[in-house]
Every structure is written in C-alpha cells, then in structure tokens.
Amino acid sequence: MNQIRIGIIQYPGALQSAVQGLKEMFFVANSICAQQQLDIAFEIHIYDIGQVSELSEKCLLEGGVGDSPLQVVILSPCLEGEYHFNPDSMLKQWLLEQHAQGAILCSVCAGAFILAACGLLDQRPATTHWGLSERFSKTYPAVCLDSNKILINDVDLITAGGLMAWLDLGLELVAQFTQPRIMRLLGKYLIVDTGSREQRYYRSFIPALDHGDKAVLNVQHHLQVNFANSISMSDMAALSCLGDRTFLRRFVKATGLKPSQYLQQLRIQKACDWIESSHDSVELIATKVGYEDVTAFRKIFIKTMGLTPREFRSRFG
Incomplete structure (x- = not known):
C-alpha cells in the first residue's frame, strides 16, 4: 500500500471546519481508492503548535525528519486571531525542514502569510484571500501575488485563496497523488464542483475608507x-x-x-x-x-x- 502522509497544522485561530474537513475528505478519498482497487491511501496527522515544537526538537536530535517523512504539509485558513501575521520561529524552522526534505507545503487563505514569513514564496506565484491581498502585498512585496486565482500549484508550494478553498486544495492533492478520475468521483460523492474557477468570480470591490486623507x-x-x-x-x-x-x-x-x-x-x-x-x-x-x-x-x-x-x-x- 502506497501511503501518502499529510500533516495538517492546527495553529492558533485555525478554522476547525477546514482542519477536520480536510481529514474527512481524505478518508472519503481512501474509500473511493479502495473501491476502485487503487493501492493508495492518505494518512492524516493533525499537529498543534506544541506537537510541531516536539517534532522539531526530535528532528534536531535525530537529524532529518525521521523514518516516516511527510509528503504534504497544510496550513489551514483561520477566522480569528493574528498568529498567522507573526508565526513562531519554531514553526517556520520546522516548515523549512519539511520543505528541504521534499514535502509539498500548502496554505489556504491566511496560511499564505506563514509560508511567506518563511521566505519560501519570494519571487514565486501565490494566492491568498482577496480581502487580505493588500496587506499581503505590502508585507511581502517580493511574492508574485495573484489573488484572482482560487489555487496556484507551483509544484513544491501550493496556495489556495478563500476560506473554503481547502476544498479546492483537497481535490487538487487527491488528483495529484491518485488519478484525476478519483478526484472527480470524490467531487461527485461530496457534491462539490470540480470544474476550474477563479477567486475573482467572488471578489467584491470594498474600497479603503480609513486611510485618513x-x-x-x-x-x-x-x-x-x-x-x-x-x-x-x-x-x-x-x-x-x-x-x-x-x-x-x-x-x-x-x-x-x-x-x-x-x-x-x-x-x-x-x-x-x-x-x-x-x-x-x-x-x-x-x-x-x-x-x-x-x-x-x-x-x-x-x-x-x-x-x-x-x-x-x-x-x-
């Protein structure tokens, strides 16, 4: 059995429906893979910041990332708090270690701020929620931000835009690690649109009025x-x-x-x-x-x- 190990980071303020929804989506994908006699399964691990710290220390002591490295790490969207604007140095270091060992790092919505804080998105295409795009561009001008896109897959870095774009990310990963037909079957089961779409379809023009001029x-x-x-x-x-x-x-x-x-x-x-x-x-x-x-x-x-x-x-x- 080909196991795809995915780590979902539950940082402070992370959207719980996204964390658990992604986990359940991959479980459904496993069932579809089994029904289609495809020898692939997703293995999901949810880590809070304390667990990431322990993993980082263990990696430091043992060297590398252990016997079972993660193939994918996902930074969930968030609804509250400002942790994503100033993430712990420990989390950033751990993400860099995972990336160096070959993991695909993914973000949804505000999670892109954490990836950018690691320096990994400099000169790379990325997206985040359209409502955060102005702040993102001012904070990380070296990133090639395109907030019109729902999802940008740049091989080792995948960013998704809106709060519910974890659905798009999950479908993308299922298609990438299994087959596109498995992704389409998953979409039909979940009754989720698997067709291409863009974030700008949902964008509203909300001009800044608090600039003081x-x-x-x-x-x-x-x-x-x-x-x-x-x-x-x-x-x-x-x-x-x-x-x-x-x-x-x-x-x-x-x-x-x-x-x-x-x-x-x-x-x-x-x-x-x-x-x-x-x-x-x-x-x-x-x-x-x-x-x-x-x-x-x-x-x-x-x-x-x-x-x-x-x-x-x-x-x-």
Whole structure:
C-alpha cells in the first residue's frame, strides 16, 4: 500500500471546519481508492503548535525528519486571531525542514502569510484571500501575488485563496497523488464542483475608507453616488481642492488605485450587484453604470471578473 502522509497544522485561530474537513475528505478519498482497487491511501496527522515544537526538537536530535517523512504539509485558513501575521520561529524552522526534505507545503487563505514569513514564496506565484491581498502585498512585496486565482500549484508550494478553498486544495492533492478520475468521483460523492474557477468570480470591490486623507475621502464619497456620470481626473482634483499631480499621488497612496481604475472597479461592482439582483438587460445595466458602449463594458467586465455578464448572471443571479 502506497501511503501518502499529510500533516495538517492546527495553529492558533485555525478554522476547525477546514482542519477536520480536510481529514474527512481524505478518508472519503481512501474509500473511493479502495473501491476502485487503487493501492493508495492518505494518512492524516493533525499537529498543534506544541506537537510541531516536539517534532522539531526530535528532528534536531535525530537529524532529518525521521523514518516516516511527510509528503504534504497544510496550513489551514483561520477566522480569528493574528498568529498567522507573526508565526513562531519554531514553526517556520520546522516548515523549512519539511520543505528541504521534499514535502509539498500548502496554505489556504491566511496560511499564505506563514509560508511567506518563511521566505519560501519570494519571487514565486501565490494566492491568498482577496480581502487580505493588500496587506499581503505590502508585507511581502517580493511574492508574485495573484489573488484572482482560487489555487496556484507551483509544484513544491501550493496556495489556495478563500476560506473554503481547502476544498479546492483537497481535490487538487487527491488528483495529484491518485488519478484525476478519483478526484472527480470524490467531487461527485461530496457534491462539490470540480470544474476550474477563479477567486475573482467572488471578489467584491470594498474600497479603503480609513486611510485618513479627507480630501481623497470626499472624492470617494462623491464617486459612490455619482459613479455613472462622466468625470475626469481634473474634476476629481477640483473636488479635492488639490492640484492634479498632488491629487493623483495622494489618491493612489490612499486607495492603491489610480482614479480611473478606482472608478472602473466601482462601476463593475455596481454592475455585479444589479446583475445578481435584477432582471435588467446587460445593455441597460451598462448604461446605468456609466458605459455608453456595451462592447467596451463587456470587455472590462470580463477582464475584471473573469466571466461574461451572462455567465456571471447564470452563476450568481
């Protein structure tokens, strides 16, 4: 029997439904493998921080990672606390040891902060929850973050985005260590979509309003009400009582976006809201959010959301 040893790290604040859900998902995968006469089984170990410390000390004394090294280590998502922003040096060292011995390190949602703190994600593609992307990019600018993606498999490092992306990660690992058909059978049994999807399908534009720049905030408040109207950067600068260049610099610093990008994101979010909650035609919605050219609206919508307006309505309407 080919045993795939997987360690799930239950760090402070870790989402228990993800920790136990992953364990149960792999148990179901084992049953399907047995039914399909596939000689593979997942062996799951859940470690809290105290156990990781003991394992790390044991490895240090014995050298290496012991007789039964882990093939996969998973850092779960979390709902509360800030441990993931400042993980213990002991955990980071243990993860580096596992990686050096050939383990695939995986993270879900905020778990990416722990991987990044180890230095392993520098110059590598990764994803995390879209709501954490701004803080992640500021903290770890060397990481090639793409928070549009639900999952990025970069061979030895796998990162998954949202709180429930542990499902996507589990399916990915089952497909990788068994066969894609086993993953599809698992998805059917769990009634989980195994088709490809992206995190940006679920993204909402939630602009920062707590930056402390009142001049920029006044413009944001104006755009929130008048987003459908034609407004230039000079108009926005005039509203802020600042010169064009000063306004641009302060707006980008406060929001992370150029004024034109901000207005575009705001309009697409309003369009998403109407697509989800109304039966208005795409043409009417495009006009409502300030686009006279429906073709241009569709192109911007697809670029932003990864779906056509019709596909978005079919999925979320």
